[in-house]
Structures are given as structure tokens and as C-alpha cells.
């Protein structure tokens with residue numbers, strides 16, 4: 001039987017490492033032939049809970065198995081009384097960061113090496129399988145979807161191997177006004193930074209943002225949703241195994257309120273928040289704007305007049321709306337069908353594809369932020385709108401043991417007429433993000449396209465979209481064309497909202513530079529002075 005660690009422990013003997021929760025990294029705890037792992041994915045259960053050790057915290061958060069309600073992970077959480085060491089650790093990092101183009105530039109190469117090694121580890125089938133199954137335990141999704149997360153993370157790390165990290169810090173120079181003068185633009189770290197991530201991508205979001213923060217020379221404090229933080233626990237061990245200095249990252253498990261307090265006291269120079277718009281807006285005020293956001297998405301797809309490849313389009317709609325039980329921030333929340341599509345059997349096809357989804361292979365599964373009751377109540381309200389109707393779903397999943405604190409809903413689509421969506425008293429209800437296997441479907445006539453655009457214009461979250469009307473919309477990640485989709489945030493293109501100066505991005509060199517570094521201009525002005533220079537009249 002394994003005694004499992006959900007978190008490393010704080011060591012009181014090594015103050016400079018106190019806050020690196022994995023400083024107790026202990027190879028003897030390794031299981032299998034995976035050198036860094038400290039747990040067996042399938043053995044975490046009610047009778048053998050994974051246990052976190054967190055010296056200095058007596059506060060335990062028991063996480064229940066989303067599939068059967070058994071308490072299966074005990075996470076040691078820091079409460080408000082325990083935040084001081086984290087505040088002090090962040091304050092030890094200078095504003096100019098752990099490295100920058102003028103300080104310890106060899107660290108750019110170090111992170112290129114760490115990335116190469118970590119990518120290699122994730123490419124090993126047993127390691128990739130380990131993380132895939134671990135993700136499935138805490139954020140249930142199909143094997144393929146969970147594996148997608150591991151694969152994207154591996155590819156991202158490959159992208160930033162070798163010299164690619166130092167290329168992120170490339171500078172440029174512009175000739176000056178006279179001999180000896182030149183201005184240079186540099187990418188500069190913020191120094192102490194914070195990173196907060198949600199439950200739905202337990203590996204991909206934290207790793208991509210964490211590494212971006214580190215690449216640019218920051219010292220990040222990382223907080224992942226406790227429901228899923230066991231995945232990053234194991235990933236931190238992998239990163240340490242691949243050479244990440246333990247003191248470079250502080251990793252904390254806490255509730256949102258404690259983290260909020262910690263942010264106010266530690267005053268990080270920059271915080272990247274990924275999660276709901278409600279928390280994002282609160283933090284933007286609390287942190288006086290020193291924040292970048294990847295918040296909620298009410299993501300839409302417009303099918304234009306050209307009807308073609310019906311089966312393919314139906315399949316993409318099903319994937320976009322219901323894969324990961326609709327718990328991707330990019331999940332399709334509303335589908336606008338041109339009248340030409342309403343004459344086809346598209347909806348029948350989407351219904352049939354949605355009906356294939358089953359709990360056994362997690363192609364549909366628990367909803368972690370809405371209860372079944374709350375979603376059904378939402379559906380009931382929508383059905384009170386004149387002309388609206390249930391297209392399919394709208395019922396709880398059957399024969400399951402998903403605990404009541406979570407949701408269990410069959411993939412659902414509700415039709416709401418376009419003219420009703422635009423009405424002020426309906427708009428907010430219809431465009432509320434339901435983070436689950438749920439979408440609105442509506443249709444429009446050719447001449448109603450401006451109405452569709454009005455609806456898009458009024459939305460507050462502009463994350464992803466699949467669209468043919470690019471010129472009149474602002475979504476950050478927009479897919480256009482026959483094979484367009486709303487979901488699928490790989491490592492090879494920008495993913496993030498647009499139209500908001502606080503908007504962050506993830507994955508690409510541009511995203512990393514934008515989020516995790518600022519511009520610094522250094523103007524070299526060495527002279528020489530012009531011959532026979534004299535003090536001029538005052539100006």
C-alpha cells in the first residue's frame with residue numbers, strides 16, 4: 001500500500017527552500033519505473049486516499065472522487081494564518097527577476113534544457129499514460145481528451161527547447177541621433193509573479209503558463225484548483241527531476257479567499273488568472289490592474305449559407321459542445337444556423353452524435369462547477385421564453401454514482417428564437433455560460449445577419465469563435481472556414497481573449513512575451529561629444 005503525497009512538505013530546516021513545497025522531493029517515494037511519481041493512479045480510493053503532507057498546515061481539504069463521491073484525495077491547504085512564508089518568499093525575488101538579459105543569462109539555456117528533458121519525459125508512453133489517467137481521475141474526460149492535454153504540454157516543451165527560451169528574450173536596436181547613441185528594446189521580467197489556474201485543464205494550463213513565467217525570468221507562485229492540484233504536484237516532481245531548481249517556484253494549495261488575501265499581502269508585480277469572469281473582475285480591482293486574464297467564454301459558431309459536408313460539420317459541433325462534458329472554456333455555447341442549414345438534417349445528426357456519448361468511457365461525465373439541479377433550473381427558465389424548445393437532452397445521466405455536489409447531465413441543446421435572444425430581458429439568461437454539456441441553438445434568415453452580429457457585439461467574453469464574419473467581431477481565437485471549430489487550443493497558435501486590454505494569451509512566443517515580460521528600453525549614449533562643444537544658452 002502506498003502512502004501518497006498530494007503536496008511536498010515545507011521544511012523548516014532550509015529557509016531558502018521553505019516555500020518550494022516540493023523541496024522534500026524524495027526519490028525513495030517513487031513508484032513503478034516512473035522516477036518522479038509518488039502515487040499509483042488507480043489505487044487512489046476511499047480506502048487508500050492520496051495524502052498530502054504540508055508541514056505547518058493542519059487544514060485538510062478532502063476531495064471526493066467525481067465519479068463515486070468517495071473521499072479520495074486529502075490536500076493539505078494553507079489557511080489565512082499560514083500565508084506569511086509565501087509572502088516572504090515572493091518578496092525575496094527582486095523586481096528585475098531571477099534572470100534577465102543582463103543577469104544570469106545562462107538561465108535562459110537552463111530552461112531550454114529543462115524543457116527538452118521534460119518534453120522527453122512526457123513523450124515516454126508510461127509517463128504520458130500516467131498523467132493522462134491522473135487527469136482523468138480528477139477532471140473526468142475521455143482518455144483521448146486527457147491525453148490531448150499531455151500531448152500539447154509535451155509539444156509546448158519541445159517548442160521551447162534548446163535556444164528557443166533565449167530567443168524569447170531577443171532584443172532589438174535602433175540607431176540614435178548621433179554617434180555613440182543607440183536605443184535597445186529588451187524583454188524584462190516582472191520578478192515576483194502569481195499564477196492561478198482552474199480545474200478543467202489540470203496539466204496544460206498550469207505548465208504552459210508556469211514555464212512561460214520562468215522562461216522570462218520571473219519567480220512564480222502557483223495556485224491550481226485544489227480539486228485537481230495532484231496533477232501539478234506530480235508534474236512539479238517531474239520538472240524538478242529534469243533540473244528545475246526547487247526554489248524557483250512556490251506552489252500553494254489553498255482556497256480562493258486565502259489566495260486573494262495572499263495576493264494582497266505579497267503584492268506580486270503581475271498575476272495571470274485563468275478562471276471565471278467573476279473572480280477575474282474582483283482580482284483586477286484588488287490588484288489595481290496588475291493582472292492579465294484568461295476568463296470565461298460564451299463561445300459561438302455561425303454556420304453561413306453554404307451547406308456542405310454535413311456529417312463533418314455535425315461532428316465538429318458535437319465535439320465543440322460536448323467533448324470534456326462542455327468544460328472547455330472554448331466550448332461551443334451557442335450555434336447560429338443559417339436558414340439553409342435548418343432545411344438539412346444537421347440537428348438530427350448532432351443529436352445522434354451526442355447520444356453516442358457515455359459515462360463508461362467518460363465521453364460525457366461529471367460537471368464540476370454546476371449541480372444537475374442548477375442546470376435543469378436554467379433549462380426550465382430558457383424554456384419559458386416564447387418559441388424555445390428542448391432539442392435533445394435535458395435529463396440527468398442515468399445509472400451513475402456521481403455525487404450530488406457535481407452535475408450529471410445528458411448532452412443538451414435548447415432552441416431559442418433569434419428575435420427572443422436579442423430582447424433585453426432574455427439576453428443575459430441566454431448568454432449565461434453554463435460550464436457543462438449544454439448549448440443554445442438558434443437560426444437566422446439571410447437578412448437577419450446584422451441581428452446575429454448585434455448579439456455578438458453585446459457579449460462580454462470574447463474568447464473563441466468559429467465564424468465567417470471576421471471583420472465584424474473581436475474574438476481572440478477565431479476559427480474560420482469549413483473545418484472551423486471553437487475548441488482545440490494547441491500549443492501552435494495563440495489562445496486567449498481579445499478586445500480587453502487585460503487579455504492574456506497562452507502557448508506561443510507572442511503569448512509568453514506579452515504575459516510574462518514587459519518592455520524595457522535602454523538608450524546607450526556613450527559619446528563622443530562634438531568637438532569644441534560649449535555650454536549652450538538655457539532652453
Ligand SMILES: NC(=O)c1ccc[n+]([C@@H]2O[C@H](COP(=O)([O-])OP(=O)(O)OC[C@H]3O[C@@H](n4cnc5c(N)ncnc54)[C@H](O)[C@@H]3O)[C@@H](O)[C@H]2O)c1
Pocket residue numbers: 196197198199200201223224225226254255256257259260274275276277279280282283293294295296297328329330369433435463496497
Ligand atoms: N480563458 C481561458 O483560457 C479559460 C481556460 C479554462 C477555464 N476558463 C474559465 O474558467 C471557469 C471555470 O473554472 P472555475 O469555475 O474553477 O473558475 P474559478 O474562477 O471559480 O476558479 C479558478 C481558480 O481561481 C481560484 N480562486 C477563486 N476565487 C479566488 C479569489 N478570490 N482569489 C484568488 N483565486 C481565486 C480558484 O481556487 C481556482 O484555482 C469558466 O468560466 C471557464 O470559461 C477560462
